[in-house]
Structures are given as C-alpha cells and as structure tokens.
Amino acid sequence: MILVTGATGKLGRLVVEGLLKQIPAQQLAIAVRNPEKASDFAARGVQVRRADYSQPDTLQSAFAGVEKVLLISSNEVGQRLEQHRAAVAAAKKAGVRLLAYTSILHADTSGLALAAEHKGTEELIRASGIPFVFLRNGWYTENYTENLAPALAHGAIVGSSGEGRIAVATRADYAAAAVAVLTRPGHENKIYELGGDTPLTLTELATEVARQTGKAIVYKNLPPDQYKGVLTQAGVPGPFAGVLVDSDLGAARGELNDTSGELRRLIGRPTTPLADAVAAVLPR
Template identity: 55%
Template structure:
C-alpha cells in the first residue's frame, strides 16, 4: 500500500490523482487531519485515515500495512522538524519500507532560510534506518501567480528576487514526479533535484502577463525588508511574509535555479511552460 501525508492539501490531492493512473484506488491511503475534507477520495475507493503530524501514535496506526510513504513536508514552518520526526518514527514503528520526502531544491547549498528544516529532516531520514528518496522540489509557479490579482489591480508586481532566474513548475508536475517515484522500483538512496525546464525572472513573468492581458504592468524590485513590510501591509501573517521575502532574496542569489531537467526526465514529458501557467491563471481569474 501507498500512503500520502497531507493528502487534503493542494499537492497531496494532485499526487493521489496521479497515483490512481498507476494503481487501484484501494491501494492508496490518504492521511489527513480532517477526513471530512476528503470525502470525495473515500467515495472513489481511497482509504482515508485520520492522523495529525503532531500525534505519533495516530500516525503509526495510519501507516499500518503501508509499504511506501510520501511525506509531504508540513506547512507549519518552524515546527517542521519536530513534526517530521514523529512521522518518521511512526513509519519506523509501522514497518514502512520506503519514505519519499518533499524537500527543497538544492537544500544543502540553498541560500533560502526554508532550507534549514529540510536539511534537518533529511538528517532524520538518514539516521532512521528506513530506506528513503529525496524529492527536492523547486518553487511552484503558483507561488507567484497568486499575486496576479493585486498586481493587475495596481499595475505593479512587487518582489525582492531582482533578476534571479527561477526554475519553477506547477504543482501538478511535482505531483507527477512524486507518484512516479512511489511506483518505480529501486528508488532508495536517490536524490532528485526537481525544477522546471525553463527558468525565468520576475521581469519575464510580468512581461508575459502584460502581453496576455494587454495591460501596462511592471516589476518593482524591493529590498527584502521593504517587500516583507509590503506583504504585512497586505495582510499576510508575519511568519509567512518573512518566508516569502527571504525566499525571493534567495532567488536573487540563484537559490531557485536549476537547469538539469531532472523533473521532466522523471515524468517523461516537458514541464508546463510559464506561458501556459499564466494563461490558465488568468482564465481562472476571469471565471472566478
């Protein structure tokens, strides 16, 4: 059996959608905090089990009979290491034979503050004795497309990435990679640096949006502190604002760039280009 933690999240759901193209739904376990959020998965045949990242006993119960586990990193920055430790210990108790973990692109060399907790989790996996595979995910294109509404409203897209190249790809591409790794044999010990085929800058993103919308839109680069302040003013929580601003600055230092194309090689097709992602995002906004 295959289990996916955080299965009610955006990435988790996409992974399950991919996995059912390889295996029967009955072989999948969706591990979630609130089963009511994935009632549709249960109706499709996926087994839903309730467990919280903070509850090791519940996690061990949820992992019963599971051979391969996808540990999707917790969304609670600052608490990830403690939570991931409990997931790994629970997997060990349950006899899980392989853990795939969604880490960060070039985690051990990354200038992003986010890398620290991923590095610690990778160490926990190495010390656990459980065979594991690392899915070092680059940035999701959606991370930037979420800022389109205010950018289009005010005519300016703000950030602190400078002209740093960003090898982003949509979540669906990373989900396809995770599913593929789970169903393939002999994955233990592998480290995948996953990123989009085509790198772009935030200026490139803004140019693409301007062309598709026929509007005047510009990119304004800010200092990390000013960008964080702007995000706080927009209503983002302090922790999230800090993470986003720091990650943008990390991008300016090459932290989100990779040109090895391991993602497209793994999923057997090119990653979705920026132009298509922008087109889909704009269409969704129009129809909202």
C-alpha cells in the first residue's frame, strides 16, 4: 500500500493521478485533512484517510498498514518542522519501509529562508532510520505562469532575482518524479536535485510571454523593499512577502539553479518547456 499526504493539493492531485495509471486504486491510500475534498478519489476506489499534520494522532491512524509514504511538505510555513516531525514519528510507528519527502533544491546548503524547515525535516527523517527518498524540488513553473495577470495588465514582470537562473519545472514534472520513486525499485536513501532542463531568467520569461501575447512585457528588477511593497499591495501578507523576496534574492545568487538533469532522468522524458507552460494559461 502506497499512501500520499497533501493529496488534495495541486501537486498531490497530480501524484495520485499518476499513481492510478500505474497501480490499482486498492493499493493506494491518501491522508488528507478534509476527506470531502477527496470524494472524487474515493469514488475511484482510493482509500481516503483523515489526517491533519497538526494532530499527531490522526497521522498515526492514517499511516497504519502502509508500506510507502509520500510526505508532501505542508504549506503552513513556520509550523512545518513540528508538523513533519509528527508525520515522521507516525511513519516510524507504522513500520513504513520507504518515506519519500518533497524537499527543496539543495536543501542542505541553500541560503533561502524557506529551506530551513526542509533541511530540518530531512534531518528528522535521516535520524528516524526509515529508508528515505528526498525529492528536492526546484521552483514550479506555475509560480510564474499562474500569476501572469498583473504582468499582462502592467506590461512588466517584477521581482528581485536579477538575472539569476531558476530551474523551473511544472508540478506535473515533479509529480512524475514522485510516481517514479514510489513505483520503481532502487531509490532507497537517494537524494534527487530536481529542476527543469532549461533554467530561465525572468527576462527570458518576460520575453516568452511577450512573444506569445504580442504585448510589450519586460522584466523589471526591483530593490527588495520595493518588491516587498508590490507584493503587500497586491495582498500578500507581510511575513510571506518577506519570504518571497528572500527567495528571489536567493535566486539572484543562483540558489534556485540546477543543471544536474536528474529530473529528466527520473521521469524518462524532457521536462515541460516554458513555451508549453505559458501557452497552457493563455486564452486560445
């Protein structure tokens, strides 16, 4: 039995869909905090178990009888280490034989503020003694393509990442990597640095959006305070805006770049080209 947490999230849904193409639904369970959101999966024969990362007891019952777990990192930044600690303890108690975890690119050396909870979680998993796989995911292409409306309205993509290259890949690409490590042998105690085949700068992103829309769109690099101001004005809560600015500054230092090709090798195909990801969100 394979169990996926965070399965009602955007990445989790793609992982479940990918697994359902490879294994019978009866061999798949998901642990979600709101089972109603997973009624479609239940109707297809997937076992839906309720578990909240902040309620350790629920994790322990959800993980019972499971052989492999994909722990999709929580999105509750700041609470994640304790939440993941509970998940790792539950996996240990359940005798899980493989714990895959969606981490962050170069988690052990990254200077990004976001990396700290991932690094801490990796350490907890190692200390547990459970055979693990760290899927160190780079940035999602969708971090940009899902947020193009202001760029189209103002003719500019803004950020503080300078000309730093960012090895973006789509959620579907990262989901395919998770499916690969869960369904094929030989991934125990491996660490995969995962990024897209063609790392991009935000200038290149702006050029591609301009090309496909026929509009004048440029990348405008802003000093960190100004970028934070843009984000907070757009409704991003202050602390999270700070985290996003910090990530951009990390990208400017090259910390979100990767040219290892490990994602391409794991999924056995090229990663999704930027042009396709942009086209997917523009009106036809």
